[in-house]
Amino acid sequence: MASASPFDLQQPQALDQRDVQAGLEQHRAGRLDRADQLYRKVLERTPNHPDALHLSGVIAFSRGQFEQSIALIGKAIEQNRNFANPHLNLGNALREVGRLEEAAESYRRAIALTPGSAIAYSNLGRVLNELGQSEAAVESCQMAIALDSTIAAPQINMAAALTQLRRHSEAESAYLRALMLEPDRAETHRSLAMLFAEMERYDEALVCHDRAIKLKPDDPASHRARASTLILRKDLEPAAEGFRRAIALAPDQVEGWLGLGWSLRLLGRF
Numbered sequence: 001m002a003s004a005s006p007f008d009l010q011q012p013q014a015l016d017q018r019d020v021q022a023g024l025e026q027h028r029a030g031r032l033d034r035a036d037q038l039y040r041k042v043l044e045r046t047p048n049h050p051d052a053l054h055l056s057g058v059i060a061f062s063r064g065q066f067e068q069s070i071a072l073i074g075k076a077i078e079q080n081r082n083f084a085n086p087h088l089n090l091g092n093a094l095r096e097v098g099r100l101e102e103a104a105e106s107y108r109r110a111i112a113l114t115p116g117s118a119i120a121y122s123n124l125g126r127v128l129n130e131l132g133q134s135e136a137a138v139e140s141c142q143m144a145i146a147l148d149s150t151i152a153a154p155q156i157n158m159a160a161a162l163t164q165l166r167r168h169s170e171a172e173s174a175y176l177r178a179l180m181l182e183p184d185r186a187e188t189h190r191s192l193a194m195l196f197a198e199m200e201r202y203d204e205a206l207v208c209h210d211r212a213i214k215l216k217p218d219d220p221a222s223h224r225a226r227a228s229t230l231i232l233r234k235d236l237e238p239a240a241e242g243f244r245r246a247i248a249l250a251p252d253q254v255e256g257w258l259g260l261g262w263s264l265r266l267l268g269r270f
Contacts, residue, residue: 016042020051032059050079054086061093069093084113088120095127103127118148122157129161137161152181156188159195168199186215190222197229205229220250224259231263239263 023038036059042052057072073090080086091106107124110117125140141158148154159174175192182188193208209226216222227242243260250256264270 016046016049016052020049020055023052023055027055027059032062035059048075048079050076050083050086053079054083054089057086057093058089061089061096066093066096070097082113084110084117084120087113088117088123091120091123091127095123095130100127100131104131116147118144118151118154120144121147122151122154125154125161126157129157129164134161134164138165150181152178152185152188155181156191159191163195163198168195171195172199184215186212186219186222189215190225193229194225197232200232202229202233206233218249220246220253220256223249224255227259227263231259231266236263236267240267 019038019042023035023042026032026038027035036056039052039056039059042049043056046052053072053076057069057076060066060069060072070090070093073086073093076086077090087106087110091103091110094100094103094106104124104127107120107127110120111124114120121140121144125137125144128134128140129137138158138161141154141161144151144154145158155174155178159171159178162168162171162174172192172195175188175195178188179185179192189208189212193205193212196202196205196208206226206229209222209229212222213219213226223242223246227239227246230236230239230242240260240263243256243263246253246256247260
């Protein structure tokens with residue numbers, strides 16, 4: 001048997017690195033299919049390549065393939081536990097499938113590896129709020145804001161936690177700061193509208209709902225939220241029409257049908 005060349009072990013590694021870098025360039029340009037092909041090409045040669053596993057998992061996440069994303073990023077972490085981004089992205093995928101405690105732990109690992117990561121603190125704050133730990137969520141988001149006050153996500157996640165704590169005026173301020181940073185994010189206008197509705201400031205709520213719908217006219221959630229505010233305001237016919245619009249956009253989403261039934265019942269149209 002012929003002896004191996006001294007270059008045999010180096011060439012595949014160099015080739016893997018080249019293809020990962022090329023895939024990353026395609027990935028950043030939004031050409032996900034091509035990027036995924038390049039990552040998978042690397043994995044055919046080197047099945048445990050941590051970068052290719054991680055980035056393939058990120059693409060799976062962007063496609064809504066959350067279980068696949070968890071599996072791929074989990075394998076990447078097994079190969080290298082000392083890199084923060086896989087822990088952060090694993091936390092995102094775990095949250096999407098409702099594994100909130102595990103998601104929080106992944107975010108904590110990311111923070112331990114990169115204490116200056118505002119996004120990790122922000123995402124931890126969001127999942128802590130979903131776990132009912134709203135005070136801890138506020139603290140985590142405050143840490144994120146202290147690290148980077150130029151991103152909207154920590155303000156949004158803190159506002160959600162403050163709303164849960166019924167600290168409404170503080171939540172309003174956080175949403176307004178988020179909108180200064182990202183004025184065209186429809187979801188933030190919708191969340192602020194729902195806060196105003198909870199505070200019985202219905203006129204202001206409707207202004208925010210209308211902004212959200214103008215920014216994303218085909219989002220059924222915004223139409224449902226506006227219709228719910230109209231019910232609270234006792235504008236029942238417009239509320240029913242709002243739920244019908246939401247149903248037309250998303251006939252398979254049960255919330256629209258429930259809202260329409262609620263509004264029709266209040267109208268006495270049993």
